[in-house]
Amino acid sequence: IETGDAEALRARMEPLHESETGDVIEALPADDRVRLVMLLGDAFDYSALTEVDDSVRIDLMEELPNAEIARGVADLDSDDAVYILEDIDEEDRDEILAQMPAFDRISLKRSLDFPEDSAGRRMQTDFIAIPPFWTVGQTIDYLRTNDDLPDDFYQIYVVNPGFNLLGTIPLDRILRVQRATRIEDIMNTQVRQIDATLDQEEAARIFERYDQVEVAVVDESKRLVGVLTIDDIVDVINEEASEDIHRLGGVGDEDISRTVPGVVRSRATWLLVNLGTATLASLVIGLFDGTIEQMVALAVLMPIVASMGGVAGTQTMTVTVRAISQRELDKNNAWRLIRRELLVGLTNGVIFAVLLGLITGFRFANPALGLVIGMAMVVNMIVAGGCGILIPMLLNKLKVDPAVASSTFVMTFTDVIGFFAFLTLAGWWFGLF
Amino acid sequence: IETGDAEALRARMEPLHESETGDVIEALPADDRVRLVMLLGDAFDYSALTEVDDSVRIDLMEELPNAEIARGVADLDSDDAVYILEDIDEEDRDEILAQMPAFDRISLKRSLDFPEDSAGRRMQTDFIAIPPFWTVGQTIDYLRTNDDLPDDFYQIYVVNPGFNLLGTIPLDRILRVQRATRIEDIMNTQVRQIDATLDQEEAARIFERYDQVEVAVVDESKRLVGVLTIDDIVDVINEEASEDIHRLGGVGDEDISRTVPGVVRSRATWLLVNLGTATLASLVIGLFDGTIEQMVALAVLMPIVASMGGVAGTQTMTVTVRAISQRELDKNNAWRLIRRELLVGLTNGVIFAVLLGLITGFRFANPALGLVIGMAMVVNMIVAGGCGILIPMLLNKLKVDPAVASSTFVMTFTDVIGFFAFLTLAGWWFGLF
Numbered sequence: 001i002e003t004g005d006a007e008a009l010r011a012r013m014e015p016l017h018e019s020e021t022g023d024v025i026e027a028l029p030a031d032d033r034v035r036l037v038m039l040l041g042d043a044f045d046y047s048a049l050t051e052v053d054d055s056v057r058i059d060l061m062e063e064l065p066n067a068e069i070a071r072g073v074a075d076l077d078s079d080d081a082v083y084i085l086e087d088i089d090e091e092d093r094d095e096i097l098a099q100m101p102a103f104d105r106i107s108l109k110r111s112l113d114f115p116e117d118s119a120g121r122r123m124q125t126d127f128i129a130i131p132p133f134w135t136v137g138q139t140i141d142y143l144r145t146n147d148d149l150p151d152d153f154y155q156i157y158v159v160n161p162g163f164n165l166l167g168t169i170p171l172d173r174i175l176r177v178q179r180a181t182r183i184e185d186i187m188n189t190q191v192r193q194i195d196a197t198l199d200q201e202e203a204a205r206i207f208e209r210y211d212q213v214e215v216a217v218v219d220e221s222k223r224l225v226g227v228l229t230i231d232d233i234v235d236v237i238n239e240e241a242s243e244d245i246h247r248l249g250g251v252g253d254e255d256i257s258r259t260v261p262g263v264v265r266s267r268a269t270w271l272l273v274n275l276g277t278a279t280l281a282s283l284v285i286g287l288f289d290g291t292i293e294q295m296v297a298l299a300v301l302m303p304i305v306a307s308m309g310g311v312a313g314t315q316t317m318t319v320t321v322r323a324i325s326q327r328e329l330d331k332n333n334a335w336r337l338i339r340r341e342l343l344v345g346l347t348n349g350v351i352f353a354v355l356l357g358l359i360t361g362f363r364f365a366n367p368a369l370g371l372v373i374g375m376a377m378v379v380n381m382i383v384a385g386g387c388g389i390l391i392p393m394l395l396n397k398l399k400v401d402p403a404v405a406s407s408t409f410v411m412t413f414t415d416v417i418g419f420f421a422f423l424t425l426a427g428w429w430f431g432l433f
Numbered sequence: 434i435e436t437g438d439a440e441a442l443r444a445r446m447e448p449l450h451e452s453e454t455g456d457v458i459e460a461l462p463a464d465d466r467v468r469l470v471m472l473l474g475d476a477f478d479y480s481a482l483t484e485v486d487d488s489v490r491i492d493l494m495e496e497l498p499n500a501e502i503a504r505g506v507a508d509l510d511s512d513d514a515v516y517i518l519e520d521i522d523e524e525d526r527d528e529i530l531a532q533m534p535a536f537d538r539i540s541l542k543r544s545l546d547f548p549e550d551s552a553g554r555r556m557q558t559d560f561i562a563i564p565p566f567w568t569v570g571q572t573i574d575y576l577r578t579n580d581d582l583p584d585d586f587y588q589i590y591v592v593n594p595g596f597n598l599l600g601t602i603p604l605d606r607i608l609r610v611q612r613a614t615r616i617e618d619i620m621n622t623q624v625r626q627i628d629a630t631l632d633q634e635e636a637a638r639i640f641e642r643y644d645q646v647e648v649a650v651v652d653e654s655k656r657l658v659g660v661l662t663i664d665d666i667v668d669v670i671n672e673e674a675s676e677d678i679h680r681l682g683g684v685g686d687e688d689i690s691r692t693v694p695g696v697v698r699s700r701a702t703w704l705l706v707n708l709g710t711a712t713l714a715s716l717v718i719g720l721f722d723g724t725i726e727q728m729v730a731l732a733v734l735m736p737i738v739a740s741m742g743g744v745a746g747t748q749t750m751t752v753t754v755r756a757i758s759q760r761e762l763d764k765n766n767a768w769r770l771i772r773r774e775l776l777v778g779l780t781n782g783v784i785f786a787v788l789l790g791l792i793t794g795f796r797f798a799n800p801a802l803g804l805v806i807g808m809a810m811v812v813n814m815i816v817a818g819g820c821g822i823l824i825p826m827l828l829n830k831l832k833v834d835p836a837v838a839s840s841t842f843v844m845t846f847t848d849v850i851g852f853f854a855f856l857t858l859a860g861w862w863f864g865l866f
Contacts, residue, residue, distance in 0.1 A: 017642075017643060019642045019643065027765060140608055143605075143608040143609055144608070144609060144610065144611060149605070149609065152603060152605060153605050154587055154604075154605070154646065170585060171587070171604035171605060171608060172576075172582070172585060172586050172587070172604060174608065175573055175576040175577070175604060175607065175608075176576055176577060176582060177577065178577060207667065208667055208668070208671065209450075209452045210450060210452065211664040211667075212664075213587065213646060213663065213664070230646065230663050230664075230667070231644040231645075231646070231663075233667070234640065234641055234644075234663070234666070234667065234670065235641070237667065237670050237671065237674075238641065238670065238674075238759070241670075241671075241674035241677075241678075242755055242759070244674075244678060245674075245677060245678055245681065245751060245754075245755050246751060246752065246755065248678065248681070248682070248751070249681070249747055249748055249750070249751025249752070250744055250747060250748050250751070251748045251751055251752055254752055255761075256752065256756050256761055256762065256766065256770060259773070260773055260776045260777055260780065263773065263777045264777050264780045264781055264784075267745070267748050267777065267781060268781055268784065270744060270748070271741060271744055271745060271781055271785055272785075274740060274741060274744045275737070275741060275785060275788065275789060278736060278737040278740040278741060279737060279792065281736055281737075281740070282733050282734060282736060282737050285732065285733045285736070286733045289729045289730075289732075289733060292725075292729050292732050292733075293726070293729045296722045296725050296726045296732075297722070299718065299722075299725050299729075299732035300715055300718045300719045300722060300725075301715060302732075303711065303714055303715060303718070303735075303736060303739070303848070303852075304708070304711040304712060304714075304715050306736070307707060307710075307711040307714070307844075307848070308704060308707060308708065308711060311683055311703060311704055311707045312700070312704060314682055314683060315682055315683050315684045315700050315703070317682070318678060318679060318681070318682025318683070318684055319679065319682070319684055319687055319689065321678075322675055322678050322679065323689050326671070326675070328688075328689050329689065332460060333689065337689060340692070340693055340696065343693045344693055344696045344697050344700065347693065347697045348697055348700060348701055348704055351697075351701065352704055352705075352708060355708065356708065359712065411740075415736070415740070419736075
């Protein structure tokens with residue numbers, strides 16, 4: 001296909017949906033991507049670029065001439081245009097904006113002035129606003145005669161002359177009533193509106209909670225400046241979920257198109273932190289080297305206690321972190337959950353203490369050793385439950401994302417307490433100090 | 434409020450959105466929940482029950498008389514009604530269905546016959562279907578005169594007499610054109626339709642990929658039986674993300690309203706598995722008890738190597754599992770990613786080998802020990818990278834959800850290899866065997 005036959009290429013790419021075009025771009029080697037876009041020219045729909053990995057898009061944007069980008073972006077919905085432009089460096093972005101029609105330029109600039117990841121960045125600035133005194137008939141006629149309507153829309157906004165939002169009307173309501181009905185008599189007056197500076201994650205929560213398809217976005221003086229649509233919110237929800245999962249797993253903002261040096265850097269931070277905490281745990285063991293020397297079985301067994309605590313702590317922490325990010329954990333149920341986790345820790349602690357105690361007692365033909373490891377297990381499981389819920393809650397109170405740091409702290413506690421409890425109990429029981 | 438003053442209660446609850454009513458229900462003690470619903474009677478909107486935790490809803494449903502449930506559920510959209518009915522046991526459910534109007538009963542029964550978590554369960558069975566030869570004017574007149582329309586709708590479906598889908602028309606398109614326009618001239622003929630038996634997760638992916646707001650659901654003979662709307666899909670996306678996060682953290686289907694015995698059970702499985710794998714790691718250490726006896730420093734240091742491998746393995750596994758569940762990892766990039774992870778493991782292995790080697794060399798005034806732990810670190814980090822990507826991919830090939838089991842396998846490998854590599858290298862280097 002890449003022999004330069006633009007006509008054949010256009011024919012092949014024409015029937016594809018933008019997300020399929022995106023897949024084609026990702027599958028191509030970097031050089032061919034640029035050639036593809038240039039060959040397609042006008043026939044290339046830039047919205048396909050919102051469907052590819054960030055790094056692919058950024059590389060491609062650097063290769064393409066600014067004039068070409070300006071032309072392509074001008075055809076897009078404003079939210080897609082902002083999505084593409086926000087990752088381009090400032091100098092190139094200004095050059096691209098300068099080559100666009102004045103009206104598009106102004107609205108894009110306004111969107112780009114809002115903070116990253118805010119509702120203002122994600123909003124669509126084309127929407128339909130009408131005065132309350134119109135009738136349904138007038139509204140329909142306006143829609144029929146106006147050529148410059150947004151691509152898709154699901155509701156109409158009713159505003160006063162100052163562009164303050166008075167109400168909204170879903171399209172189906174307009175179709176249900178007679179032409180003579182006045183708009184103000186059928187509009188929803190209980191409208192939800194979002195500040196343009198609101199974080200996109202909070203905006204997503206409003207969509208979920210109130211099952212909205214489109215929500216109005218207003219600026220600081222409550223003027224309607226755009227609308228957020230559910231398809232953008234679906235992307236936000238997915239991104240936030242990936243972020244939570246990655247952070248819990250100790251990796252930063254990583255996507256699969258990253259190259260080795262980037263990945264090494266994004267992961268080295270947590271490996272370094274873990275080197276510190278593992279060394280701490282090792283220092284704790286070091287305190288007992290005399291004890292271990294007298295009874296090597298302790299060295300053989302101690303990782304079991306630490307590892308069980310680690311799993312139990314991770315379980316509690318996972319549930320807690322997700323509940324916090326879904327806003328399910330609050331003052332009303334915090335105490336109940338803390339009590340629950342401690343009780344779960346105690347119960348599972350006793351169950352697995354008995355199991356491990358029996359196994360150990362037989363394995364080393366030493367019932368006392370079984371008893372000691374059982375007691376250490378109970379202690380460590382309760383600590384694991386407590387840390388698993390308290391650490392994320394504390395981090396959240398301190399305005400640190402609990403998904404980022406909880407894991408390391410929880411593991412450190414369960415390791416240190418696990419080794420310490422087991423070795424102290426053993427040393428004391430067997431008189432090895 | 435719970436003094437039995439139904440009037441005052443109704444006035445208080447009236448202005449609340451269904452999700453806010455849901456919050457009120459969750460905040461009440463169990464007995465008051467039933468009383469609240471009974472007192473409100475007709476004024477209670479059952480859709481609030483779709484917004485509460487599963488366990489709260491199930492308990493409440495058991496307490497309420499079936500006749501009351503039948504009355505409440507009959508007012509709901511079919512998707513909400515199914516959502517509430519699907520968790521009720523079969524006997525009660527049949528009794529409730531028997532008390533409902535015949536038409537509702539049939540469509541609910543059909544939805545409930547589809548497998549759990551399928552598109553058929555989530556779909557809304559009220560939709561608007563028209564023949565292709567109508568004009569826009571006829572369509573609008575039909576909507577104006579028909580009282581029995583669904584609550585919200587975003588597009589209209591064009592069907593043939595056999596109820597096969599011919600096309601769809603978003604409402605905005607109807608409002609843009611003249612009354613005389615024929616429906617078949619403006620409908621989208623490239624329609625996406627979903628089999629009713631398709632898993633809801635796959636259905637969600639179609640919405641995300643093609644930015645749809647509503648998609649038609651068809652039965653095995655391609656007859657239109659319902660529509661899936663984006664608000665249901667948003668819930669699906671969130672549920673699936675929670676499921677992935679919980680599974681990665683080693684907990685089953687858990688929500689924060691579960692009580693202690695349920696939580697203990699849901700977590701004990703993985704603790705038991707971990708007891709097995711930790712015991713395996715401990716057996717590996719046991720092979721070297723003679724070595725450790727001669728050099729206690731090995732016992733003090735060995736958890737560091739295992740723990741660093743564990744973190745590195747978890748990082749790779751997290752990225753891989755998320756990429757698999759987002760369908761970003763496929764045959765095209767698998768080899769590149771495996772090579773990348775091995776290379777990342779090697780690079781970070783070397784970096785942290787040098788660091789830990791230096792620390793250890795000084796701490797024990799034994800450069801050879803530093804060298805040995807460094808080599809073990811490199812080996813373990815490469816193994817961690819390899820396992821982190823290969824284990825989830827293999828599980829996925831075997832049709833096992835990689836989120837469920839990867840973590841345990843990866844940890845087992847990194848622990849066993851970590852202990853083994855370090856203790857073997859040390860025993861060999863220092864001639865301790």
